[in-house]
Amino acid sequence: MIRRQIEGRGLHPHAWAFLLGLLCLLGSPGGVRAGPNEIELRGVITHENHETYVEVPFAVPEDTERLTVTFEYDRANRTVIDLGIRDPNGFRGWSGGNRSTFTLASSDATSAYIPGTLPPGEWRLILGVPNIRKGAAASWSARVRLDPKGAPSTGSAFHTGAIRTGPGWYRGDLHTHSGHSDGSCDSLSGRRVPCPVFRTLEAARSAGLDFIALTEHNSTSVYPELRALQAYYDTLLVLPGREITTFQGHANVFGVTSPLPFQLGSPRAPTLDAVLDAVEAEGGLLSINHPGMPSGEACMGCGWVAPIPDCSRIGAVEIANGGGLRLTGSAEGPLSGLPFWESLLDQGCRVTGIAGSDNHDPDAKGGGQSPVGRPATVVYAPELSQPAILEGLRRGRVFVDLGAPAGASVDLTVASGKVRAGMGESLRVRGGAPLRLTATVPGLRDGMVEFVTGGNGKPPTRTPAPIRGLPAVTAELRPAPGLKWVRADVRSPDGRLLLIGNPVYLQN
Ligand SMILES: [Zn+2]
Numbered sequence: 001m002i003r004r005q006i007e008g009r010g011l012h013p014h015a016w017a018f019l020l021g022l023l024c025l026l027g028s029p030g031g032v033r034a035g036p037n038e039i040e041l042r043g044v045i046t047h048e049n050h051e052t053y054v055e056v057p058f059a060v061p062e063d064t065e066r067l068t069v070t071f072e073y074d075r076a077n078r079t080v081i082d083l084g085i086r087d088p089n090g091f092r093g094w095s096g097g098n099r100s101t102f103t104l105a106s107s108d109a110t111s112a113y114i115p116g117t118l119p120p121g122e123w124r125l126i127l128g129v130p131n132i133r134k135g136a137a138a139s140w141s142a143r144v145r146l147d148p149k150g151a152p153s154t155g156s157a158f159h160t161g162a163i164r165t166g167p168g169w170y171r172g173d174l175h176t177h178s179g180h181s182d183g184s185c186d187s188l189s190g191r192r193v194p195c196p197v198f199r200t201l202e203a204a205r206s207a208g209l210d211f212i213a214l215t216e217h218n219s220t221s222v223y224p225e226l227r228a229l230q231a232y233y234d235t236l237l238v239l240p241g242r243e244i245t246t247f248q249g250h251a252n253v254f255g256v257t258s259p260l261p262f263q264l265g266s267p268r269a270p271t272l273d274a275v276l277d278a279v280e281a282e283g284g285l286l287s288i289n290h291p292g293m294p295s296g297e298a299c300m301g302c303g304w305v306a307p308i309p310d311c312s313r314i315g316a317v318e319i320a321n322g323g324g325l326r327l328t329g330s331a332e333g334p335l336s337g338l339p340f341w342e343s344l345l346d347q348g349c350r351v352t353g354i355a356g357s358d359n360h361d362p363d364a365k366g367g368g369q370s371p372v373g374r375p376a377t378v379v380y381a382p383e384l385s386q387p388a389i390l391e392g393l394r395r396g397r398v399f400v401d402l403g404a405p406a407g408a409s410v411d412l413t414v415a416s417g418k419v420r421a422g423m424g425e426s427l428r429v430r431g432g433a434p435l436r437l438t439a440t441v442p443g444l445r446d447g448m449v450e451f452v453t454g455g456n457g458k459p460p461t462r463t464p465a466p467i468r469g470l471p472a473v474t475a476e477l478r479p480a481p482g483l484k485w486v487r488a489d490v491r492s493p494d495g496r497l498l499l500i501g502n503p504v505y506l507q508n
C-alpha cells in the first residue's frame, strides 16, 4: 500500500482532502467531517434553484479506491432533487431521483454510474432540481465516503446489512464462473456463448442456496453486473469473489473487489505473501483451490505447487471441487483436496475446509459440469450477511455437503472433563485424559459417522460409529500423544462420503 504525504505539510492525503473540501465549500452549502475518510456536505435548496443544477465541489485525495455517496433531503411540498456526479475530467453518472446512495470504484459501480479509477482533485456532486415550490426551503445532506487503496471498504459489499437475520446454517457455493471468464452455455438458438452471469444466480436460487460467489479468473469485470443483480436477487447473498489464477496454482479470494496481484512468480507478486498482503489489507479471505489436481502439461497451473511461507495466513482450502468430483466420482479419489488439507492441519495450521462446484455452465448440460451448489459449503453464522459469512468461514463451524439428503447436517463437540469445544474451536487436552466426542447429525437416519483424527505424525485415523436413527452419535477417544485435530465425517450406508466436518483443534 502506498500513501503519499503532501510535501511540506506532513498531512495524510485524506486529512488534506477534508480541509480542501471544507475550503471549497466556504460560502456554498458547507461541509463537515463525518468520520474517518468521510465528509458531510450540507445545504438548502430554495425556489431560486427551481429547474437548475447546483454543483457541489468536494476534494478526492490521491490513492482513493472507492467513493460512496449517501444522500438525504427534505421531500416535503413535492420537492425533488436529482443526483449525479462529475470527476475532474468529466461525467461519471446520473441516477436522477432513483437512488439515495451510490458507489464508484475502479472495479465496479452502482448502476447508472461509471466504474473506473478515481482521479484526485475537485469532484462535483450534481444536484438537479426539477421542482421546488415558491416559498419552500429544503435542506439536504450528502455523506461522501472516500476509501483509500489497500484498506477495508464497507462499500465493496454488493449488499450492505443482512439478507436474513438470526443464527443458523447457511448454504452456499464458493466457486463458480460465468462468461466474464470461461463459463459458457447454450444461447436461445442453441449456440455456445459466454454465459450471462444472471444464469448462475438463477441456478443458485433454484438450488436453494443462501449465498454464492462468482469467482472469475483474475478479472473484476463481473462486479458491476453482480452489484445490479444483487438488488434483484435479494434473498441470495452475492459475495465478491475471484479465482487468483497463477502458473503455480489457483486460489479463491472472497470479500475484495479492488484489483489484486495475480502474476505469481513475477516482480508484481514474487511470492504468495504479496497476494496475501493485498487480500488481508482489504479484509479478504484466501482459499487454496483444488490442490489435488495435477500440474504441468496434464493441467497447467491447476494443482497447488506454490510455496506457502506462512500457513496461518491461508483462510481455507477447497477440499472438494465439483470438477474433481465429476471426473472421479468421489471426494476421496486421486484429485481429492483432503490429503493437502490434512497435511496443513498436521502442521498445526487452522485452515477451514470448504467446497465449490467450479461450475462453468449453469445448465450442467449432459452431466459435463457439476451443478451449481454441488458440492456446497454450509456455514454457521449469526445472520446472512457478507461480514457474518466471511467471519463464519474464518471461525470454522463449517461443513461440506457432497450430496447428503436434504436437511442433513453434521456438527461436532469434543469434551475433556467439563470443558467443551465445537468445530473450529480449540480444546486443551490434559495428559491423555479421554475425550468425549459427540457428532450431531439431524436429518440422517442411517449410515455412519466417521471420527477422523490426525497430527501425531501418522496418517489420519478413522473411527466409524453407526447412526441408529438418533440425532447424535458419541464415542470416547483416548488421544494419542501429539494429536492435533479431530473431525466428524458422515458416510452413506454404502460407504460414500456425504458430509465432511471441520476440526476441533486439540492443544497438547
Ligand atoms: Zn481453478
Ligand SMILES: [Zn+2]
Binding pocket: 175, 176, 177, 215, 243, 358
Ligand atoms: Zn474455477
